[in-house]
Amino acid sequence: MKVLVLVAHPNFEGSRVNQRWAQELEAHENVTVHNLYQVYPDGAIDVAREQQLLLDHDRIVLQFPLYWYSTPSLLKKWQDDVLQYGFAYGSEGNKLNGKDFVVAISTGGPAEAYQAGGYNQYTLSELLRPLQATANLIGARYLPIFSFSGLMAVTDEQIEDSAKRYAAHILGEY
Numbered sequence: 001m002k003v004l005v006l007v008a009h010p011n012f013e014g015s016r017v018n019q020r021w022a023q024e025l026e027a028h029e030n031v032t033v034h035n036l037y038q039v040y041p042d043g044a045i046d047v048a049r050e051q052q053l054l055l056d057h058d059r060i061v062l063q064f065p066l067y068w069y070s071t072p073s074l075l076k077k078w079q080d081d082v083l084q085y086g087f088a089y090g091s092e093g094n095k096l097n098g099k100d101f102v103v104a105i106s107t108g109g110p111a112e113a114y115q116a117g118g119y120n121q122y123t124l125s126e127l128l129r130p131l132q133a134t135a136n137l138i139g140a141r142y143l144p145i146f147s148f149s150g151l152m153a154v155t156d157e158q159i160e161d162s163a164k165r166y167a168a169h170i171l172g173e174y
């Protein structure tokens with residue numbers, strides 16, 4: 001199984017968790033880590049290159065810090081540009097059928113904030129519905145999300161532990 005990890009972090013150099021996660025996965029065979037903000041600092045996405053990367057891999061991971069309950073803007077642009085009619089959807093747009101689709105996110109807010117009655121009211125699965133619906137539309141298999149919350153208060157040891165759990169989650173059987 002070949003795994004493509006699309007990392008979308010506007011301030012990757014200043015990241016604690018997403019940088020560590022990317023480093024952990026880079027060490028694995030059959031994993032391609034593709035850092036969108038580093039590859040496209042001007043935001044001009046090479047659509048043909050991105051589509052070829054998708055075709056060449058079996059499991060697609062979207063890894064990002066939660067920004068305003070959603071993806072950072074370049075990852076939204078990536079969806080708009082790359083998931084084209086006739087490629088990802090439409091009567092002949094079946095190129096991503098059967099691929100695995102996994103979302104991996106870090107959040108500043110603590111885990112207990114993401115529940116009914118909590119500070120943010122909604123679960124992460126609820127907030128990520130547009131990505132789940134997109135996976136459904138393109139005929140991909142939506143796997144359980146991986147999340148790590150409370151980044152304002154975590155220790156380096158907890159980040160190390162999350163990196164190991166992240167790799168196990170991303171490379172696991174479903």
Ligand SMILES: Cc1cc2nc3c(=O)[nH]c(=O)nc-3n(C[C@H](O)[C@H](O)[C@H](O)COP(=O)(O)O)c2cc1C
Nearest residue numbers: 015016017018065066067068069106107108109151
């Ligand atoms: C513009 C912006 C928006 C953010 N929005 C949210 C949010 O909606 N919910 C949340 O829990 N954290 C939010 N955060 C915090 C980030 O998710 C958090 O800093 C990040 O996950 C930490 O990961 P890192 O160590 O890889 O940078 C936001 C941060 C920024 C800069």
